[in-house]
Amino acid sequence: MTKYDETSIKILEGLEAVRKRPGMYIGSTDKRGLHHLVWEIVDNAIDEIINGYGNYIKIVLHGDGSITIADNGRGVPIGMHESGKSTPEVIYTILHAGGKFESGNYKVSGGLHGVGASVVNALSSKMDVLIYRDGVISNIRFTDGGKVESPLKKVGDSNKTGTVVTFMPDYTIFKNCSFSYTTICERMQESAFLIPSVTIEVIDEESKREVKYHYDDGLTNFVEYINDGKNTLHKVLNFSGTKNDIEVNVALQYTDTYNENIVSFVNNVKTSDGGTHEVGFKTGITKAFNDYVKNNNLIKGKDNTFDGSDVREGLTAVINLRIPEASLQFEGQTKGKLGTPEARSITESITYEKIKFFLEENKEIALNIVEKALKSKVAREAARKAREEARNGKGKNKLEKNLSGKLAPATTKNGKINELFLVEGDSAGGSAKSGRDRKFQAILPLRGKVINAEKTSVEEILKNEEINTIIHTIGAGLGSDFIVEDSAYDKVIIMTDADVDGSHIQILLLTFFYRFMRPLIEAGKLYIAKPPLYKIDYGKKHFYAYSDEERYKIVSENTGKPDISRNKGLGEMNPDELWDTTMNPDTRTLIRVNINDASLAEKRVNVLMGDKVEPRKEWIEENIIFTMEDNYRVE
Numbered sequence: 001m002t003k004y005d006e007t008s009i010k011i012l013e014g015l016e017a018v019r020k021r022p023g024m025y026i027g028s029t030d031k032r033g034l035h036h037l038v039w040e041i042v043d044n045a046i047d048e049i050i051n052g053y054g055n056y057i058k059i060v061l062h063g064d065g066s067i068t069i070a071d072n073g074r075g076v077p078i079g080m081h082e083s084g085k086s087t088p089e090v091i092y093t094i095l096h097a098g099g100k101f102e103s104g105n106y107k108v109s110g111g112l113h114g115v116g117a118s119v120v121n122a123l124s125s126k127m128d129v130l131i132y133r134d135g136v137i138s139n140i141r142f143t144d145g146g147k148v149e150s151p152l153k154k155v156g157d158s159n160k161t162g163t164v165v166t167f168m169p170d171y172t173i174f175k176n177c178s179f180s181y182t183t184i185c186e187r188m189q190e191s192a193f194l195i196p197s198v199t200i201e202v203i204d205e206e207s208k209r210e211v212k213y214h215y216d217d218g219l220t221n222f223v224e225y226i227n228d229g230k231n232t233l234h235k236v237l238n239f240s241g242t243k244n245d246i247e248v249n250v251a252l253q254y255t256d257t258y259n260e261n262i263v264s265f266v267n268n269v270k271t272s273d274g275g276t277h278e279v280g281f282k283t284g285i286t287k288a289f290n291d292y293v294k295n296n297n298l299i300k301g302k303d304n305t306f307d308g309s310d311v312r313e314g315l316t317a318v319i320n321l322r323i324p325e326a327s328l329q330f331e332g333q334t335k336g337k338l339g340t341p342e343a344r345s346i347t348e349s350i351t352y353e354k355i356k357f358f359l360e361e362n363k364e365i366a367l368n369i370v371e372k373a374l375k376s377k378v379a380r381e382a383a384r385k386a387r388e389e390a391r392n393g394k395g396k397n398k399l400e401k402n403l404s405g406k407l408a409p410a411t412t413k414n415g416k417i418n419e420l421f422l423v424e425g426d427s428a429g430g431s432a433k434s435g436r437d438r439k440f441q442a443i444l445p446l447r448g449k450v451i452n453a454e455k456t457s458v459e460e461i462l463k464n465e466e467i468n469t470i471i472h473t474i475g476a477g478l479g480s481d482f483i484v485e486d487s488a489y490d491k492v493i494i495m496t497d498a499d500v501d502g503s504h505i506q507i508l509l510l511t512f513f514y515r516f517m518r519p520l521i522e523a524g525k526l527y528i529a530k531p532p533l534y535k536i537d538y539g540k541k542h543f544y545a546y547s548d549e550e551r552y553k554i555v556s557e558n559t560g561k562p563d564i565s566r567n568k569g570l571g572e573m574n575p576d577e578l579w580d581t582t583m584n585p586d587t588r589t590l591i592r593v594n595i596n597d598a599s600l601a602e603k604r605v606n607v608l609m610g611d612k613v614e615p616r617k618e619w620i621e622e623n624i625i626f627t628m629e630d631n632y633r634v635e
């Protein structure tokens with residue numbers, strides 16, 4: 001029998017606190033939270049490798065819902081801790097214990113909260129740790145959210161070193177969730193880009209998929225990967241520099257697209273909300289180009305400078321800074337924004353110098369980029385003019401007349417509550433117009449195919465009827481002139497059928513919003529409606545199921561013989577049905593589109609929209625299941 005003394009009670013209380021409020025420690029108990037557990041353990045392995053020990057990480061997803069993460073570092077120390085417990089027991093049962101052991105100047109471990117392995121243990125029904133160190137293999141096992149099932153003991157001899165952690169998440173906490181091979185692969189690939197010495201292997205035992213990531217040229221390979229399938233204007237430019245102990249590493253490349261894609265990291269942790277380093281980088285680039293065009297007299301006329309957005313059109317860049325822990329400052333709710341002031345000036349001056357040199361040394365490339373930036377400048381000015389005209393009610397051109405015919409506006413104007421439904425096809429549009437609450441819901445039926453925004457210039461975008469209608473209806477401009485506060489709607493909701501065509505339109509619209517109205521997504525105002533997949537009738541009782549699980553649940557909870565029909569398209573639903581199932585704010589389910597990971601979203605869009613058919617087919621086959629839930633939640 002295990003004896004509980006005062007300290008073990010305290011420990012259990014600590015872990016119990018995690019189980020009571022998991023959200024406080026890992027953000028949420030949905031799929032994102034579940035994966036957070038993996039990142040916590042993987043980050044420990046990555047820390048060890050960054051500190052110079054080991055070069056290999058292996059992740060295995062088991063068919064029973066458990067996962068194993070292994071590294072070939074030194075192995076967690078197996079000696080006794082001053083508390084009388086073994087070091088691994090302390091690490092895996094005491095909150096924040098890992099922090100006390102952190103070594104080195106750079107705090108490298110990532111994760112949203114950085115709370116460590118004990119939190120993972122607290123939220124697992126089983127955890128098993130194998131340590132290869134000092135010529136022996138040691139094992140400790142936990143159960144039921146961190147209770148010691150078997151204390152550290154020797155289980156064999158080995159001259160290898162490393163740590164192997166296997167855990168079974170407590171699925172009573174993470175309900176209806178499972179590990180996603182794709183999500184784990186995407187994150188591991190990113191880590192492999194940032195740490196060129198590491199090899200990361202991911203294996204899914206159930207689907208028999210496996211992959212190995214290793215990149216000798218780190219950030220350069222990262223940029224090449226993002227730009228895969230695009231036409232590039234030059235070889236990847238790679239530079240770095242150090243000042244006041246802050247190390248700046250950058251890889252960048254221009255493409256012939258209209259997209260800007262800057263991804264930044266600090267100590268290998270993604271800074272999703274940018275921060276001082278990104279600001280410095282952008283200022284450095286803008287200054288370098290403006291100096292170059294000025295010195296070479298390349299822009300005629302009075303207004304002869306570029307806006308930052310002009311010189312970033314078509315630019316893909318990955319920035320990684322190493323900052324000593326003492327100078328680290330993060331801001332924002334999710335701590336995803338770098339606040340360290342020196343990072344700005346240091347990144348700016350290094351970027352400015354290197355880009356200036358690059359432009360001077362590569363005249364032909366420089367002129368190509370300048371020409372592209374000039375086009376952006378012209379288009380930007382045209383877009384602003386068009387926007388001003390639209391605002392002042394001028395320029396009643398053909399498109400706008402068209403627009404007024406198609407849109408069924410809400411009867412009251414209130415950008416804080418109004419909703420705009422972008423609906424596929426006229427017949428669904430008709431049902432939606434009749435079924436809606438006209439006070440605050442507007443319907444815009446879309447005809448034909450939305451153009452592919454990734455491969456189209458601003459000028460062409462402005463000419464496309466569908467897109468033009470959307471821009472004018474939302475009324476907040478586009479591109480760098482988009483002002484989210486001006487949006488006539490609080491929610492823009494994409495409502496398409498749950499089939500291949502519907503998905504295609506969704507992706508095209510998402511690409512458009514991602515490219516031209518990104519702040520709308522960042523403000524959490526873009527949604528995807530979720531129509532039901534099945535209608536289940538028991539005589540006079542009707543149910544709607546939005547997933548297969550829900551369908552089974554409804555059938556298991558009712559008696560009698562159900563009449564189950566796979567849902568018809570939106571257009572075939574009658575207005576009441578559409579209102580009840582998909583549009584009524586009290587009963588509907590909406591998926592909020594979020595871009596947590598711009599580079600991956602960009603990559604997906606690129607694979608899906610690029611010229612190459614093979615990668616697109618592969619990606620769709622591997623990742624798109626037409627149940628709506630997962631595919632388009634750009635996370």
Ligand code: 0R9
Pocket residue numbers: 041042044045048069070071073074075076077087088091097098101102103117163164165
């Ligand atoms: C499979 C996932 N890997 C790990 O969780 C992992 C943790 C870890 C580790 C050390 C080596 N490898 C590891 N893998 C380690 C760290 C230190 C000294 N020796 C070994 C050190 O930081 O000084 N540890 C992480 C924390 C600790 N070890 C401990 F020291 F706190 F126990």
